Amino acid sequence: MATLTTKSNIPIDVTDDELKLWFQFQKFYSREAWALDQRRYHDWLEMFTEDTHYFMPRRKNVRFKELDREVTGEDDLAAIFDENKTIMRIRVERLETGTAWAEDPPSRTRHLITNLEVEPRANGEVKARTAFLVYRSHLETEETLYAGGREDTLRHVDGKWKIAKRVVVLDANVIMAKNLSVFF
């Protein structure tokens, strides 16, 4: 799963290129969070390539020495999300139908996105990793906190960065939520 190398020590010097890239994506993810929390879901959808792959594996309880099989892989046929842009588009468009009951009345969400790591790739793509806390308040008194990490592969499309692949890993075994009707 983890393809981006995050070492704990960093060199003293930061190059202008590194700074620029990091700043650019800091902004990218801040924009994404605002789009979601302001319920501009079409803007959010726009941030993904047409051939995007949105994936959320399961996370199992395993022994420390077997941590390599904690997170299920893409060969597993019971991933929590394993979808293409069409399904994501259905998710967004249904919110406008007036009968998407899980989100009508809509949730109040706050996406806190942090711990950004960016790594450019030789092929021009960028790998970016972020951590999130998503707070959701629904109807009168329901509250849910979703925590996890995301790893994106981003590609340049028509002068914009777009997410060509997103892997979301929730910090949960039994997901302590009635549903996952908000976006990550």
Add this chain to the structure above:
Amino acid sequence: MVLTKKHQVIDLKTGQLSGHIFVDPDIYPQELKQIFGRSWLMIGHESLVAKPNDSLHTYIGKDPVILVRDGKGKLHAFLNRCTHRGNRTCRVDDGNEKFFTCAYHGWIFANDGKLTHVPGYEEAYYGELHRETHALKKARIDTYAGIVFATWDQHAPSLEEYLGDARWYLDTVFNRLESGTEAYGPIKWMEPVNWKTPVDNCSDNYHVPLSHGSSAGLETAYLGRPRTTLDEQFKSPSKHLSVNGHAITFRMSQPGDVRRAHGVTNENLHLFEQYYKETQADAERHLGKFRAGHVQLANHSIYPNGVLGFRLALPRGPMLTEFWHFVVVEKAMPRELKKALANGSVSNNGPAGLFEQDDLDNWRQVTDGTRTPMGQSLPQDLSMGLNHSGRHDEYVGEVSERYISESNQRKFYQRWEEFMNAEDWGDIALQPRTASYEGTATMKG
């Protein structure tokens, strides 16, 4: 044995369901004993413990259970409770281990349940502890078409009798081909609902066009899903029937028809058509011509807590259910089609399910609605199709005249009453098995 009827919750003359069934704090612990302590419950699938020493952590209702295949290949289900002081002996979701070592004082159990090592057996126990009587507590298990069932009740009837003629219908999905099925999962999440509500909902085809209209409509537009309108549901010749509390709905089909499960789309329909065409002869050999050609299981529940296939509503409290979603596909299916069905299953019925997510607030609120001071005094109305169900010439079970009915739900609560009032299995009726099982299919596949 004559019993004074303790629980009377469903009035079969009026279809009124008493709301206290979801509210009364005394009911839930009784359910764990009377229903989950007695029934055959789905706990796993053979394919999830395929190799010797494979194990899967699962539940018999609320009791944590290790489903394990021992070194000789035999399946067992053990209560995950150390026989010393009761600690769990296994804390992983699945694994491949010969032994389970308790983390508290280090008792070691072999994966056939035997207590094989006690630290200080001589020094602390003077060699006087009876290791033989301290094996892990074992459940009765049996399998149906690869699905593993377990029960604590030594007096429960056989699994075959328990499923009864519901199997005649279940076979059309779980046992269509001799080559069998394989399972993936579980995906697990916590629903703030009483466990009975998602089960009851399985036969509620009435809600589908209304609760799921937004997703169904867009899936019709984008994926070619057949339209799901109330009108079509009302006109449907499909059937709705109940056997031993198992609630079945099925579609009447033609030989080679693609089962329109989630995941079948415009784009891959021709591949599914080809697959069903190619496997039709095998299906007819296995199920006989009639079932293989004309019966397609649709929404259904397996009493008490199986929800739409091998998916489980595990009781966690009067208003809390741990939901387990497994994906089951035919082994013979090409990988690409397995993946399409799996993706369809999860993106519609998983925790993020385009269908599932819209059920939750309805389910929570119908039960919540019986918890308020005024709401408590009011019944739920399950009167739809009253006096319009009975015996059918062709199909076994209590068959409703129309597809859209609350007959199965009434039967579910009637079965609930029966279990809750029973002293033991002697008080629980089983419908005689009268269906003729053409073809080679058996309980074992």
